[in-house]
Amino acid sequence: MNPADMFTQVGSVIASVMFAWAMFKQYCPYRLQEYFDKYSKRAFTFVYPYIQISFNEFTGGRFMRSEAYSAIENYLGSRSSTQAKRLKADVVKNSQSVVLSMDDYEEVDDEFQGVKLRWASGKHISKSQSVSFYPETDEKKYYKLTFHKRHRQLILGDYLNHVLKEGNEIKVRNRQRKLYTNSGSYWRHVVFQHPASFETLAMEAERKQEIVDDLVIFSTAEDFYARIGRAWKRGYLLFGPPGTGKSTMIAAMANLLNYDIYDLELTAVKDNTELRKLLMETTTRSIIVIEDIDCSLDLTGQRKKKKEEEGERDEKDPKPKLPKEEDSKQSQVTLSGILNFVDGLWSACRGERLIVFTTNFVEKLDPALIRKGRMDKHIELSYCSFEAFQNPGVVGETKMTPAEVAEHLMPKTITGDAKVCLESLIGALEKAKEDAILKAEEEAKEKEKESARLKAEEEAIGERERERESKS
Ligand SMILES: Nc1ncnc2c1ncn2[C@@H]1O[C@H](COP(=O)(O)OP(=O)(O)OP(=O)(O)O)[C@@H](O)[C@H]1O
Numbered sequence: 001m002n003p004a005d006m007f008t009q010v011g012s013v014i015a016s017v018m019f020a021w022a023m024f025k026q027y028c029p030y031r032l033q034e035y036f037d038k039y040s041k042r043a044f045t046f047v048y049p050y051i052q053i054s055f056n057e058f059t060g061g062r063f064m065r066s067e068a069y070s071a072i073e074n075y076l077g078s079r080s081s082t083q084a085k086r087l088k089a090d091v092v093k094n095s096q097s098v099v100l101s102m103d104d105y106e107e108v109d110d111e112f113q114g115v116k117l118r119w120a121s122g123k124h125i126s127k128s129q130s131v132s133f134y135p136e137t138d139e140k141k142y143y144k145l146t147f148h149k150r151h152r153q154l155i156l157g158d159y160l161n162h163v164l165k166e167g168n169e170i171k172v173r174n175r176q177r178k179l180y181t182n183s184g185s186y187w188r189h190v191v192f193q194h195p196a197s198f199e200t201l202a203m204e205a206e207r208k209q210e211i212v213d214d215l216v217i218f219s220t221a222e223d224f225y226a227r228i229g230r231a232w233k234r235g236y237l238l239f240g241p242p243g244t245g246k247s248t249m250i251a252a253m254a255n256l257l258n259y260d261i262y263d264l265e266l267t268a269v270k271d272n273t274e275l276r277k278l279l280m281e282t283t284t285r286s287i288i289v290i291e292d293i294d295c296s297l298d299l300t301g302q303r304k305k306k307k308e309e310e311g312e313r314d315e316k317d318p319k320p321k322l323p324k325e326e327d328s329k330q331s332q333v334t335l336s337g338i339l340n341f342v343d344g345l346w347s348a349c350r351g352e353r354l355i356v357f358t359t360n361f362v363e364k365l366d367p368a369l370i371r372k373g374r375m376d377k378h379i380e381l382s383y384c385s386f387e388a389f390q391n392p393g394v395v396g397e398t399k400m401t402p403a404e405v406a407e408h409l410m411p412k413t414i415t416g417d418a419k420v421c422l423e424s425l426i427g428a429l430e431k432a433k434e435d436a437i438l439k440a441e442e443e444a445k446e447k448e449k450e451s452a453r454l455k456a457e458e459e460a461i462g463e464r465e466r467e468r469e470s471k472s
């Protein structure tokens with residue numbers, strides 16, 4: 001047979017096989033296909049001497065990104081940059097370095113103690129059932145490890161531990177801190193770059209050191225928490241008037257410990273179930289922040305009557321954070337939901353986490369929420385004090401928040417003349433002091449007037465009684 005005829009014949013055989021296969025897929029009942037798949041795979045593994053392990057990106061449905069998957073991704077990053085032809089690039093660390101990882105359907109070889117193995121990346125794509133012009137596809141990525149079955153012990157033990165350990169180390173090295181915020185039931189993130197640090201935070205040196213020590217001890221106390229059987233978590237309650245540095249302190253904490261921040265907006269959380277889901281998705285080494293907790297939720301309303309609470313808020317809170325309409329469509333997250341999350345869920349989540357609540361009015365919070373053990377450390381941030389200011393001459397009894405001080409110290413001219421700033425600050429302090437004196441004088445005058453009025457009233461009553469007595 002000449003080669004041309006042979007090619008024609010082979011070609012027609014291939015075409016027939018493909019046609020038969022397509023027919024089989026099209027018309028063969030689904031169950032039969034499944035059986036066929038199953039038994040063909042079994043027959044294949046019977047003669048195939050290699051073991052394959054898949055590491056899926058998501059575990060538990062779409063709930064959590066698998067830690068193993070991301071460790072493997074990092075581990076393979078450095079290897080794939082020399083072997084794979086198609087790579088994915090991601091920019092990290094202050095937008096300065098590029099980290100490469102392998103693209104889908106690439107393969108990379110690795111060697112461990114003389115044993116050769118192969119990693120491959122892939123994805124399962126399943127189309128959603130909805131009828132639409134743009135059907136949503138659900139991608140499930142995975143890494144597949146292939147090795148000879150005689151190395152089973154070594155690979156499943158030492159090698160996988162080695163991969164996870166090295167992958168996690170690379171992750172820490174390339175780590176870029178993130179600021180997460182919840183929109184609906186998902187977290188979205190941006191790169192977290194905030195210049196705040198404990199050095200620049202105005203506060204009494206002693207208290208500041210105490211907080212820094214507390215944080216550092218917490219972050220290195222894994223063994224201690226394991227030994228005493230407690231979840232590795234710590235709660236902080238930051239309270240004080242607006243502009244006294246609560247948010248700044250959270251940023252300083254994240255910078256000190258190199259943690260991510262999860263800024264939880266409770267008003268956007270529908271109910272307790274959604275809250276639980278969001279919290280389960282938080283990663284280790286993170287700070288979970290709920291700002292202005294007194295305004296985010298009707299926490300106190302669980303135990304008091306709503307009306308009383310409203311009245312109280314109007315008189316005490318000069319700057320309510322939520323408009324009234326928003327109150328009406330408030331989320332259904334309850335105090336007990338929050339308490340469960342602080343106590344119950346923490347214990348189930350592995351890894352270190354800080355939870356920080358901030359509030360302007362600590363007395364508004366339910367005592368159950370802030371008792372020791374839930375919020376371990378209560379930190380009051382207040383007006384610039386003698387120590388924080390280090391300038392006793394002018395401060396006196398004036399109440400000035402660090403935010404106001406910072407505003408006066410901002411450069412006022414292009415040349416950044418420090419004298420102008422200081423003069424502005426001193427002027428403001430003096431004015432604040434004068435105002436305080438005037439206010440005190442006015443108050444004293446009011447008091448005097450009031451006591452004179454009371455005295456006159458008393459005298460009038462006495463006079464009337466004397467008259468009555470003399471008449472009788
Ligand atoms: N203790 C402080 N040390 C240094 N800067 C501060 C301090 N407190 C406030 N500031 C400055 O004041 C500004 C406002 O502070 P911040 O947002 O931290 O206040 P806050 O207590 O969170 O207020 P709010 O209760 O309104 O949220 C920031 O720009 C910060 O730089």
Ligand SMILES: [Mg+2]
Nearest residue numbers: 246247248291
């Ligand atoms: Mg704030």
